[in-house]
Amino acid sequence: MTLDPVVLFFVLGLLAALAKSDLKLPPALYETLSVFLLIAIGLKGGVALSKLTGSAVLWQVVAVIVLGAALTLVAFAVLRWRLGRADAAATAAHYGSVSVVTFAVASAYLSRQGVEAEPQLTVFLAVMEMPALVVGVLLARMGGDKRVNWGRLAHEVFLGKSMVLLMGGLLIGWIAGADGIKSLSPLYIDLFKPVLSLFLLEMGLLTAGKLAGLRTQGLFVVAVATLMPLLFACLGLATAVAMGLSVGGAMLLATLCASSSYIAAPAAMRIAVPEANPAISLAASLGVTFPFNLLLGIPLYLWLAQQVYA
Amino acid sequence: MTLDPVVLFFVLGLLAALAKSDLKLPPALYETLSVFLLIAIGLKGGVALSKLTGSAVLWQVVAVIVLGAALTLVAFAVLRWRLGRADAAATAAHYGSVSVVTFAVASAYLSRQGVEAEPQLTVFLAVMEMPALVVGVLLARMGGDKRVNWGRLAHEVFLGKSMVLLMGGLLIGWIAGADGIKSLSPLYIDLFKPVLSLFLLEMGLLTAGKLAGLRTQGLFVVAVATLMPLLFACLGLATAVAMGLSVGGAMLLATLCASSSYIAAPAAMRIAVPEANPAISLAASLGVTFPFNLLLGIPLYLWLAQQVYA
Amino acid sequence: MTLDPVVLFFVLGLLAALAKSDLKLPPALYETLSVFLLIAIGLKGGVALSKLTGSAVLWQVVAVIVLGAALTLVAFAVLRWRLGRADAAATAAHYGSVSVVTFAVASAYLSRQGVEAEPQLTVFLAVMEMPALVVGVLLARMGGDKRVNWGRLAHEVFLGKSMVLLMGGLLIGWIAGADGIKSLSPLYIDLFKPVLSLFLLEMGLLTAGKLAGLRTQGLFVVAVATLMPLLFACLGLATAVAMGLSVGGAMLLATLCASSSYIAAPAAMRIAVPEANPAISLAASLGVTFPFNLLLGIPLYLWLAQQVYA
Amino acid sequence: MPFHDKKLLTIVTESVLEARLVKDIQRLGAHGYTVVDARGGGAHGVQGGAWSFDRNIRIDVVCDAQVAEAIALRCEQSYLPDYGLILYVSDVGVLRADKF
Amino acid sequence: MPFHDKKLLTIVTESVLEARLVKDIQRLGAHGYTVVDARGGGAHGVQGGAWSFDRNIRIDVVCDAQVAEAIALRCEQSYLPDYGLILYVSDVGVLRADKF
Amino acid sequence: MPFHDKKLLTIVTESVLEARLVKDIQRLGAHGYTVVDARGGGAHGVQGGAWSFDRNIRIDVVCDAQVAEAIALRCEQSYLPDYGLILYVSDVGVLRADKF
């Protein structure tokens, strides 16, 4: 169970930043890489979808949306124990939502292990971004007197950069199909993993910055940020079994549940729940859960899935 | 006649921006992509040229330069009907000049349709950038009392970024030849189309911004921006027939004539004819003509060429 | 002995900038390309290292570190003839250190000529960056009353961006081995040379800027910047013979010695020897030695190595 | 040359607020604005500039004193409580008073 | 600490003018200048910053009052009629008066 | 609206100094700072902005007069002799005096 080299890039970035190296990637590179990853994942999913027939997937999509909302409620209940309403709601939205990069690393890990997964998992990725954000805002506003600007929230959620690129890629892949996409594959398919390595280097650098924030947030946040993914992975596995997914699909759904957002959710929460302290949710989501999933979670979730399906 | 997936990226960008998504690509990416496209097109053309013998191409180059100048005059005559001298001249320069990306999409479309074209078309692309700019400035200054700073204009035209990269690529490709370039092809050849897709995404975002400017420019500009390309494509076809080009070559020359510049021309006109309003020429060139060519023009010009050569 | 096309890109950049073209690459691209090159070179070296056995390499590494320090002393002795202590020391550090891009071009040149080289040369590249910087600072401070902030220098040297990326790449390549790296090779291996071409275009643009600085620095600097590489190449060859390297290895070691730093050394010297004038060392290192090595030095050093080994 | 007295209002805040602030500024009567990407540190910690929500912007507006006050008031009420934001005004002389 | 009185001249305009403005500034007697990329909006519409000719720059020059006036005059005559440009001056205190 | 008097200290210098200056600024009592990438030219030649050691930064600090003087003194003694650096102060009005 050796580490994938892309994960080593994450470790390199983390160590470099912790050692206070002056290594910094230009912001424009970070944005470019994230645009690339979102389109590439979308395209791949769209092509896969274009080969599917039947309406089973539609029901699964509905199930997965409900799952995302439910996880957010669970996370809120746990976090409310110690955090204020706004902070608990905003952080819950991060955990109910998903991490694109964690998904990408998990997919790469799966294919290295020779395990197949259903194509619709990419669609799940796209649709699971959203319900948590809506539920998070509802939770933050419940009982309060601040009114929610739903127009702005809907805009943020559905027209946010990551949603547009993921859905856009999905649609283009679906319309163009495997043949149409062939001329694009030297970039979006062949270079996917090495580009992911560069992105993870950057994530390592950024994660180190958020670790500093942990010291002020205390043990509760650290504990939640490691235990919640485990719990959510199990809930994801159970749902996958109920939905009749394969081992690979179950593992990816577990990973989606276990992963927490650090792109779409922070942006949406900063707009819709501005009184929440972003340092708390980012320290948990990016500082703890992301590396935890990358280094331990992903192999663990595959092992769990294999036990369940054995 | 399905849309090439690269064109779908343009549509994605356009829709995202029209829906006021916060999707934005970093400016550094835009510049990097345009540097890449210019070099890649130049290299490809240079390699092709290095295989040619004989002086026929030289005469064709002269013909094409004259064509570019002539189109600018025609455009000026049309535009002067409603616009002031400076605006008409600057906009005419855009239409007499060419669009590198439209050319790239047309080439991709051709090769998807299995139609070959002469290698010198890339040379035509490079030389057609320039005469329109000179004629445009002359037209703007004729009869006026402002003197032209020819040194600055020549500098702008011949040492402008797009000219240097296109010509530089051409020369390097020509010197190195097919063998020398082989080690570079994984980037400049294999990745050309997928990189074009990213560039078109950005173009979609930018085009949407210029569409807003259209409202203030009125129907005349919109009409010109759709009808002039059609007229110019026909003039291009006629010239191609006279020059003895193949169907593919004719289609590409038609596309060059129909296309309008939105990189070299705006930059040159802003320096040399500053009193012209750049909003008018950009709204026409980028807001209307570019998407028109991309979505309708390119297939149409091939169809036209095939009718003429049938 | 035709020029490699990547070198033509350097010439293009140089000419464009000398002709005062407005061609400029975005700073973020420059940084991205240098990150890429450092990782790619490191990875390649690490994979090669992972196949080695025995401790011979360890002794070679020690020898090469001593060589780097010795070259710095020689350079200082020469430069002190005309320059003040600080300037001589800082410039000597540039010449005792190495240029990653010169090494990359030399490697590409070698493989085009079908000459093999030992894998540990990449390790030599990494370790030769450092001793010159330490010796340079010592020379600058000797006899003076300013105390050296060794902590800051060590930080600058060992945690400087180029060291971290090169060493990080090396380690990842070494841990992952040839198999582990395979999924990354479409970027780091296949695209290495074309990306190098873009980087050299940028280097051409930057070099032109430093040539201007030459006029004020006088003939002495120009003479040193062309003669010192020749001398150092010979010293490198002699060491290589003593170390029992192959022709290819000897040529690369000669190139390393002849090359001078323009990334790590300027950054380190600006921090550790701020009273030195960076215009002098950069004019010499980037304005003269870098193009000299690229255009003349590299083929010459191979020829020399072949004479020695004939 | 006659320079006319105006106020220069500078706001440094999180980049997520850019679109909203620009709208506010225009609505409150300023005739223009200039935005620059920035990084920095303050009471809300370090904004390193690497991400969109980790980045600051600096907005400069040249305007009349009343407009500057109106924008400052809007910032104080709507953004200061929840966002990292600073704001300061200074006196400047401009070339054409009617442009601002 | 004694700060010496100088003028700070700030110009915000289209980036195509950068090379020309820098030449003007040096010719008219300033000893230095600082440039920053910017975006913005004003009478000439929105400059979004995505393209080279859709981008603004902000140039700051610390100098004497006469130099500031000379640069302002040059801008007013040569660039203001045709380009999107604003310009303002303010009072600053500098450390070493002879540097400016 | 009551704006409170503060000093705005602006430093333009080589980007290699960023980390050290930020430390100095915090140590000397400022409560925040804002950094922007810049290019420019002066006595030390042109800083074109293409490389990390060819790039300038502009740091702005809003603070009390004494803090501004302390930072200026530190710059004068530690950096001015060897680095390309300029520094100027001006008067600004801020919204909440206690924040600075």
Ligand SMILES: Nc1ncnc2c1ncn2[C@@H]1O[C@H](COP(=O)(O)O)[C@@H](O)[C@H]1O
């Ligand atoms: N005293 C200050 N001087 C200059 N900029 C500041 C100052 N305080 C805060 N800032 C800037 O304003 C942003 C938000 O400030 P804060 O709300 O204090 O975190 C910071 O990230 C800095 O960029």
Ligand SMILES: Nc1ncnc2c1ncn2[C@@H]1O[C@H](COP(=O)(O)O)[C@@H](O)[C@H]1O
């Ligand atoms: N009132 C203003 N305050 C700050 N910046 C402005 C103002 N008006 C214009 N600008 C800037 O100056 C540029 C040109 O202005 P204009 O000529 O009004 O379009 C704009 O793109 C803005 O960046």
Ligand SMILES: Nc1ncnc2c1ncn2[C@@H]1O[C@H](COP(=O)(O)O)[C@@H](O)[C@H]1O
């Ligand atoms: N008079 C000035 N006005 C504005 N910026 C300046 C001025 N002089 C120098 N600078 C900036 O400060 C940096 C260092 O200045 P210097 O030490 O004069 O080379 C330059 O690269 C410019 O960005």
Ligand code: NA
């Ligand atoms: Na989740």
Ligand code: NA
């Ligand atoms: Na045309």
Ligand code: NA
């Ligand atoms: Na050397």
